[in-house]
Amino acid sequence: MPMEQAGGTGAAPLVQPGGPEPPPLRALQPGALALAPGAAATVTAVSRTIRLHSSPAPGASAPSGPLVVLLPWFGARPRSLARYLELYLPRGLDVLVVESELSHFLWPRRGLAYAASVLGLLQDSQPFCSRPLLVHAFSIGGYTFAQMMVLMSREPQRHRQLVERIRGLVYDSLVTGSLGDMALGVAQMSSSTAFRPLVRGGTRLYFSLSCCCTVRYYKAAQGVFFRPPLRCPVLVFYCCNDPLSDPALVQALLESWRGAGILVRAQAWQDSRHAAHLRQHPQEYQEVLQGFLEQLDVTLLRARL
Numbered sequence: 001m002p003m004e005q006a007g008g009t010g011a012a013p014l015v016q017p018g019g020p021e022p023p024p025l026r027a028l029q030p031g032a033l034a035l036a037p038g039a040a041a042t043v044t045a046v047s048r049t050i051r052l053h054s055s056p057a058p059g060a061s062a063p064s065g066p067l068v069v070l071l072p073w074f075g076a077r078p079r080s081l082a083r084y085l086e087l088y089l090p091r092g093l094d095v096l097v098v099e100s101e102l103s104h105f106l107w108p109r110r111g112l113a114y115a116a117s118v119l120g121l122l123q124d125s126q127p128f129c130s131r132p133l134l135v136h137a138f139s140i141g142g143y144t145f146a147q148m149m150v151l152m153s154r155e156p157q158r159h160r161q162l163v164e165r166i167r168g169l170v171y172d173s174l175v176t177g178s179l180g181d182m183a184l185g186v187a188q189m190s191s192s193t194a195f196r197p198l199v200r201g202g203t204r205l206y207f208s209l210s211c212c213c214t215v216r217y218y219k220a221a222q223g224v225f226f227r228p229p230l231r232c233p234v235l236v237f238y239c240c241n242d243p244l245s246d247p248a249l250v251q252a253l254l255e256s257w258r259g260a261g262i263l264v265r266a267q268a269w270q271d272s273r274h275a276a277h278l279r280q281h282p283q284e285y286q287e288v289l290q291g292f293l294e295q296l297d298v299t300l301l302r303a304r305l
Helices: 079-090 102-106 108-124 139-154 160-165 179-190 193-209 216-224 247-259 280-296
Strands: 032-036 038-043 048-052 066-071 096-097 135-137 164-172 234-238 262-270
Touching: 032 102, 066 079, 079 096, 096 234, 102 108, 102 139, 108 216, 135 139, 135 280, 139 164, 139 216, 160 164, 164 280, 216 247, 234 247, 234 280, 247 262, 262 280
Parallel strands: 066 096, 066 135, 135 164, 164 234, 234 262
Antiparallel strands: 032 038, 038 048, 048 096
């Protein structure tokens, strides 16, 4: 399916928010991520679930340089993540990997608190608080980012500077649909094939019993996609045979963004796999991402893929 595009607005200027100095980051042991012969990224642990991958490209990792915030799918393995890091690190873009835990979804208050901590990191902590941002979110990572947008919407003045620094959004395999679709997602993320029906049924029962503590948060997270606090360009990757993503709802989401004047590009496949489009369709994925990045702020265009 060809890419789809609509008009949008230009990138916002970079600003420097203030805030308290955070504790120093903890450098990992020198087991650097190898990208290619003679090049390796430096990896720095920010927390148990957040790591900064610093580009080995000459002139990269400047305090005011662009930063990719990568929110992967649940249980993403290092080898799988490396494919996406290789899309950005060689072009001089540092990548902050923000992993999500299943508990962030099953207990939304915890997920909201985690989203608040990520926002605080990006707003108040060096070396992140003055950098233009590109967000690339997958599956449950898209839910975590939705929680971040919920908080942005609640306190627009507090998060105004961060909103202005976000130059583009890439959504890959967003989980959209009913509670049954969400329950299926939990089963696929957390169990083997034999136990998935049991886990799915148990998750649906959990949603029913904990409606006041879960379902209203999920509805708020889904709603913020239709009324986003961000107006930067958006790229969406999805497929029509993804059991965790309703293509009709994705199309409705795209149309709502177009109606709001947001620049939208979409790449859909009739046949692919949830959170595995790059592996299934590597050439198309990279070409579409390249075209999207070329439309963003010039600070994101240091090299080609």
